[in-house]
Structures are given as structure tokens and as C-alpha cells.
Amino acid sequence: MNQTYLLEWLDLLVTVTLNPSKTDVNEITIVQSKAIIEKTIEQTLFIQSEFKIRVFSLNKEKQIKIVVGNYHSSLIIFLDNVIERSHNVAFERFDLKEVINTLISCFDELLSFIETRFSEYLSLDLRVPSTYLVVSKKKLKQKIDKLKNSATSTINDKKVTAILFDNLYSFVNSKGDEKVTFRQVLYRKQLIKELELLKVMQNEDQANATLDEILIYMNFNCRTFINYFTKCVTDKVNCCENIASKMENLLFYFKEFNQIHIKDGVILNPHQQELKIILSEWFRYEMAYLDKQQHFSVVPFVNRDRKLNKTAIIDSTNDKVLCKLSTDQTALIFRAADELKILIARSMNHVFKTIVPFLSTPNKANLSYDSMRSKAYVAEDRDKELAIDALQCIIKKIKSY
Structure with missing residues (x-):
């Protein structure tokens, strides 16, 4: 026909x-x-x-x-x-x-x-023609500017709002010859559409959804957002007085997280794992960690740990060992060493708690062992590659002896 x-x-x-x-x-x-x-x-x-x-x-x-x-x-x-x-x-x-x-x-x-x-x-992974990209970025920037001045940036948590708009502006203001695909442009258009819908619902007092939920729904697998989300949950859980209450609250937050749907076929960074997979894995490791705490007595070690922490505070930065790897890369190596029983302690938490106070990095003098432990469960491909490169250099060096 x-x-x-x-x-x-x-x-x-x-x-x-x-x-x-x-x-x-x-x-x-x-x-x-x-x-x-x-x-x-x-x-x-x-x-x-x-x-x-x-x-x-x-x-x-x-x-x-x-x-x-x-x-x-x-x-x-x-x-x-x-x-x-x-x-x-x-x-x-x-x-x-x-x-x-x-x-x-x-x-x-x-x-x-x-x-x-x-x-x-x-074919969404094809490169966007330069003229079309210019027009798309201009239109997107106009909508982002409008959203930034709207209720979306005042009703929701200002930290997650800042993470969101930093990411959006970084895309529309980027210059150079980097490859931008139709998938990347389409994702921003869909995300902005969801934010515009959220704004309308908030103005009509009909929205129960938070900005966090929208970003999870849109598979916003930005590393900064992942770290922010896990820190928020950790802070809420740590407010509880005992391990049983912490576990109960963690299970509650995990249930709430699992009830948020993910939109099919969308992802901020297609080269990274999906947000649901990353955060689900983090929740499971945190629950496993609390479960171990319930089964192992920590009373005999309290005084020793307090003494260690006190020593760590008294020691000057000059007495610490400078580690050239980032906290994320170091955390991956410690986690692997613990799981392979190369470093043997009563728990993975004890590995980090014992070693980290005596370390520093070029960017940070005082490291948080709890923060580093949490980052061990949220690994970026780039950090994995750099950690592996460092270990291969060590292997090569040992072979030369």
C-alpha cells in the first residue's frame, strides 16, 4: 500500500x-x-x-x-x-x-x-549531530532554569536538589568534542518531564513523592547521589540506641526503597550498574554487618577500641601513613582482603576501624572508617580498574625481588 x-x-x-x-x-x-x-x-x-x-x-x-x-x-x-x-x-x-x-x-x-x-x-547509542545537540542543550537549559526557580528546589531536600541540578547543568554546559548519544539527551528530556510533573503535583498539594523517589524511579545512578542516599540512611539508622532497633529501621528503609518502581529502559549512566542493583547490594551488606554485630560480643574490645580512637585523635597527621589511592579504591582492597581472609578480624568493621585512623590520603588528612567501609559496597568501574592496576603494580614489584 x-x-x-x-x-x-x-x-x-x-x-x-x-x-x-x-x-x-x-x-x-x-x-x-x-x-x-x-x-x-x-x-x-x-x-x-x-x-x-x-x-x-x-x-x-x-x-x-x-x-x-x-x-x-x-x-x-x-x-x-x-x-x-x-x-x-x-x-x-x-x-x-x-x-x-x-x-x-x-x-x-x-x-x-x-x-x-x-x-x-x-538506535539511541548513535552520536547526536552537533547542530541537533546545540538546539537540545539550549531547550534543556531553559527548562532547567525554570525548574530551578520553581517549588521543586524549595520543597525538597536542598542537598539532593543541588546534586540534581549540578548534574543537569554539567551536561547542558559541557563543551568540546565528547561523544553525546541520543540516549543521553533523551534521558535528560524524560527526567525534566518527570520533574515538571512533580512541580505541578506539588503546587496542587497532591504529591506524596519526594525528589529521591523520582531519581530512583529514573535510575539516576550518579555516584554523588548514591553516596548522599546511603549516608542519609546510615545517619537515620545510627540514631537508634541498640542493634535490634538499627536492624528494624534498616529493614523498614529497605522495604520503602524496594517499593519504588524503576522506569524501564532508562539510565543516567549506561556504563555503570543500575541504581536499584547498587543500592540493594548496599542494603544487604549493611544488614549482614548488623547481623554479625548481633552474634558477636563486642564488650571485651570496648576499652581497647576507645583507646585506639583516642590514640588516633592524639597522633598528628605526620605520624599517619599516606596512601596514594583514593578512599574508594582503598576500601575495595580492604573489603576483598577481609572476604578472602587475608586480613583476619572479628568483622569487616573491625578491619576498617583498626587500620583507617592511621591512614591519610593526598586529599584528606583524617579519614572516617565508617564512611570508607560504606564505600566498599558502592564501587564504580573506574575505582575497580585503578585498584586492580595498583595491585598489579605490587605483583610486578614482588616478582622483581
């Missing part, structure tokens, strides 16, 4: 009517410019409606992928042409500038429509 080309009018407009090499654009009147703008807006709505009908009329996934991919690629080409055309002196006239700006908005809206509704049929 023959199907009409939905972009025919826009295609002709961009490639012929507004092409200075084929048409004298100065002959376009103000009335005609206004008519073009109105027709462009009308076509934008028409294409979205007809495109849905066309896609849903297809039965085979391969056919859908071809149709979606072809229209998506064509729209990007048109957007590139229009942006390039905007720098032409022929379009310095006010009404023609309005035509160009309307077209840019039109193509951006159509691209967002396809990427949001039919993302599963797109």
Missing part, C-alpha cells in the same frame, strides 16, 4: 522555498512569512497525529523501526539545514527570522515526539 510522505510540505519549504541557492528569499513578503509560520505550526500537529496512525497500522517491528528511523533522520537533516540557513544574511529580516525560529521549534518538537513515544525503535 502506497503511503503519503508526511514531511512533504516541510521538505519542499526547507529544500526549495527557503533555499537561497534555489529561491530569491527576499521576494517572500511579510504576509507570506506569516502564512508559512501558521502552516508550519499546523503541519507540526498534523504530522504527530498522522505519524501515530501510520506506526500503529504496521504489524512488523522491523517495518516500524524503518519508518521511525527514516523520519527521525530526515527531521535531523532538516534541522541542520535550517540552523545553517539561519546564519545566512538573507534571513536577517525580522519576519524571515521568525520563520526560521518557528521551523527550528517545529523540528525540535517533532524530534522530541518521536524520541519520547517511539524510543524503543531508535
Whole structure:
């Protein structure tokens, strides 16, 4: 069955009517410019409606992928042409500038429509064309600025809000030739849409969801957010007086966390583990740690530990051993050494509590053993690689003796 080309009018407009090499654009009147703008807006709505009908009329996934991919690629080409055309002196006239700006908005809206509704049929790991990336970042920044000044940044925890906006601004303000994929752009668009919905619900006093829950739902596997979330839970649990109460509260927070759904197919950093996996593993290790504390008597060691802590406080920074690895990398090595029984103590906590007060790093003189222990369960691939590199250097050195 023959199907009409939905972009025919826009295609002709961009490639012929507004092409200075084929048409004298100065002959376009103000009335005609206004008519073009109105027709462009009308076509934008028409294409979205007809495109849905066309896609849903297809039965085979391969056919859908071809149709979606072809229209998506064509729209990007048109957007590139229009942006390039905007720098032409022929379009310095006010009404023609309005035509160009309307077209840019039109193509951006159509691209967002396809990427949001039919993302599963797109090759999201392809690199985004530079012109499309510029337009996308500009639109995203406008929405981020608006959100930052809205209720979202005042109702929710200011620390997690700062983490969120630092990450978003870092993306839209980034420059250079780094590869940015459609997946990365689409993720930010979807995240901002969720934040806008949260803002509307908060204004209507209908929202029970917190910003934390939105970020977990959106698989926001940012390391800073992970550290913030685990620290918040740890601080709440440590407020309890005894181990039984700590375990009870930790189980409660774990249950609350598990009840938050994760949106399918979205992730902030596709090269890292999913947020749900990372935090679930952290919860399980923390529960295992508290469980061990319940089964081992710590009374005989209290005085000795207090003495150790006191000694650690009295000792000057100069008496500490400087470790060139970061706290995260050191934590991974200690955890592995404990689990392999290379370092033998009554618990992993005791390994960290005994060793860490006598260590420092180039960035920090006084290290928290509890913080380092927690980081042992939340490992980034880069920290794993650097820890392995350090151990391989040690192996090589030992072999040379």
C-alpha cells in the first residue's frame, strides 16, 4: 500500500522555498512569512497525529523501526539545514527570522515526539549531530532554569536538589568534542518531564513523592547521589540506641526503597550498574554487618577500641601513613582482603576501624572508617580498574625481588 510522505510540505519549504541557492528569499513578503509560520505550526500537529496512525497500522517491528528511523533522520537533516540557513544574511529580516525560529521549534518538537513515544525503535547509542545537540542543550537549559526557580528546589531536600541540578547543568554546559548519544539527551528530556510533573503535583498539594523517589524511579545512578542516599540512611539508622532497633529501621528503609518502581529502559549512566542493583547490594551488606554485630560480643574490645580512637585523635597527621589511592579504591582492597581472609578480624568493621585512623590520603588528612567501609559496597568501574592496576603494580614489584 502506497503511503503519503508526511514531511512533504516541510521538505519542499526547507529544500526549495527557503533555499537561497534555489529561491530569491527576499521576494517572500511579510504576509507570506506569516502564512508559512501558521502552516508550519499546523503541519507540526498534523504530522504527530498522522505519524501515530501510520506506526500503529504496521504489524512488523522491523517495518516500524524503518519508518521511525527514516523520519527521525530526515527531521535531523532538516534541522541542520535550517540552523545553517539561519546564519545566512538573507534571513536577517525580522519576519524571515521568525520563520526560521518557528521551523527550528517545529523540528525540535517533532524530534522530541518521536524520541519520547517511539524510543524503543531508535538506535539511541548513535552520536547526536552537533547542530541537533546545540538546539537540545539550549531547550534543556531553559527548562532547567525554570525548574530551578520553581517549588521543586524549595520543597525538597536542598542537598539532593543541588546534586540534581549540578548534574543537569554539567551536561547542558559541557563543551568540546565528547561523544553525546541520543540516549543521553533523551534521558535528560524524560527526567525534566518527570520533574515538571512533580512541580505541578506539588503546587496542587497532591504529591506524596519526594525528589529521591523520582531519581530512583529514573535510575539516576550518579555516584554523588548514591553516596548522599546511603549516608542519609546510615545517619537515620545510627540514631537508634541498640542493634535490634538499627536492624528494624534498616529493614523498614529497605522495604520503602524496594517499593519504588524503576522506569524501564532508562539510565543516567549506561556504563555503570543500575541504581536499584547498587543500592540493594548496599542494603544487604549493611544488614549482614548488623547481623554479625548481633552474634558477636563486642564488650571485651570496648576499652581497647576507645583507646585506639583516642590514640588516633592524639597522633598528628605526620605520624599517619599516606596512601596514594583514593578512599574508594582503598576500601575495595580492604573489603576483598577481609572476604578472602587475608586480613583476619572479628568483622569487616573491625578491619576498617583498626587500620583507617592511621591512614591519610593526598586529599584528606583524617579519614572516617565508617564512611570508607560504606564505600566498599558502592564501587564504580573506574575505582575497580585503578585498584586492580595498583595491585598489579605490587605483583610486578614482588616478582622483581
